[in-house]
Amino acid sequence: MSSRMSQYMLPFFVALMYFFLYIPIVVLVFFSFNKSISLFRWSGFSWRWYSEAWNDSTMWIALRNSLVVSFSAVVLSLIMGLLLVHYGRSFLEKTFFIFYGALIVPEIVLAVGLLSLFSFLSVPLGFTTLIAGHTILGLSYTVPIIYARFNELEYQLTEASLDLGATVWQTFYKVTLPLLTPAMIASGLLVFIVSLDDFIIAFFSASPSTQTLPLYIFNVIRSGASQSVSALSVILLLAGSFLILLLSSLKLKKLFSFGQ
């Protein structure tokens, strides 16, 4: 094999891989405009599924549920993470690894654990249980990210502020908080994405009245009428892509260089 050809093998393979990655997405988008209910038989262009999704009240409820849960999870995990990092730094130094627990355990174990706990305590499933579970996921992202960022900043700034006479609260409000804002935005966005897309925890911790969007889509697909969620899927695809775009536009390289 001439080296000329082997030079092109790698880029060709990579192109093939990207093709593989995006063919399903392209096909999905294309066929969300299909007029008929059968999956692949093209019968003409139509906004039918989009207008059906718009008029589907169950979908709006699921959307509302998803947004409520995700926003709550983001807020809770950000606040708790911030407080932990600011006020408990020395304690955190020795015990930070416990926050990686949620990432090491397979998510289904987490999910059934939560279900077992709630059953054991006879807590009714619903928003509270959902938010509790998602906040755990959230903490696994906010704590490491904010902690790493906080360590990078010379915490002499905090010291300096205290030495100059500021109270702990003032230091927090005027020094730490502004410096940590990028880390907060990045980890908050990440938690939002993870929470919005989560299926397995919602599957076990939600009640029929508090379905989230992934759950809703899953149930519709399973019931057989899968074409009807094609439009909704495309919309979510766009929304998810937008969120990733936001995330990647932040200067993330500095945030993740905490190995050195």
Place this chain on the structure above:
Amino acid sequence: MNRDIENTEVSTNVSFFMALPAFVWLLIFLYIPLLVIIGLSFIRKGVISAWPDFTLSNYFTFFDSLYYSILVRSLLLAFVTMAVCLLCAYPIAYFLALYARRWKNMLLFLLALPFGVNFVILAYAWFFILEKNGLINSILTTLGIISTPIQLLNTEFAIYVGMIYCYLPFMVLPIYAVLEKLDLRLIDASLDLGATRFATFWRIILPQSMPGIQTGFFMVFIPSFGEYVIPALMGGGKYMYVGSLISHYFSVLRNLPLGSAFTVFSSIVLLIVSLIFYWRFRRAT
């Protein structure tokens, strides 16, 4: 003198309480549930008395070929997913880290996009391709290769395709992150000293990228073992994996003790297998 937040006179107690919520939350909603599962696994179902009836009988249920086959099937799924993802991901990461220049950011972004979409939608997208009248069957029939459509969806093949598709980005990014930091001078030195390109790759680049592969292992192998969504959607619920069985115990049978026992049992199996992999990794570096 170290005037840390905790050392200011007023606020040692306040600090403690301010930092506490995160720990308490973690304790209540992560570690206690794990303990609850372990505890439940020893209880005989149906007996809710003051002092629970502790027994190991739940675990004995699983020493049966039926459950062995489920565990093996999940291990195989996790292993094949990881292996194929690794084989496909490594060249991509290699290309992105060492070759692509103008296109790198765009390609990275395209690779990261699926992270914003949940597995349900990603798996669903394959319906259009794998369906009886879907893309693949249409192409094959038009080309005259087959006369009747082949069953692609609701097969184990579909499950594997879905798994590899969803987990590929999880494997690429860690390897890319490591390769990007690779000291190129090592490669130059190796080539200058007369090593072939293959030898350079095998003995310098590959070992250096092991940390990335290890991270990829955690992000692909472990979740794949307990995966519920993709087998349920792509396999039509016809195939029993660890995730499906756990879900069956908890959602359908509502048998929490048995379900907890199986969860613990399969987690232990996963742990043992992961440790074996980990030690083989250590020996390879």
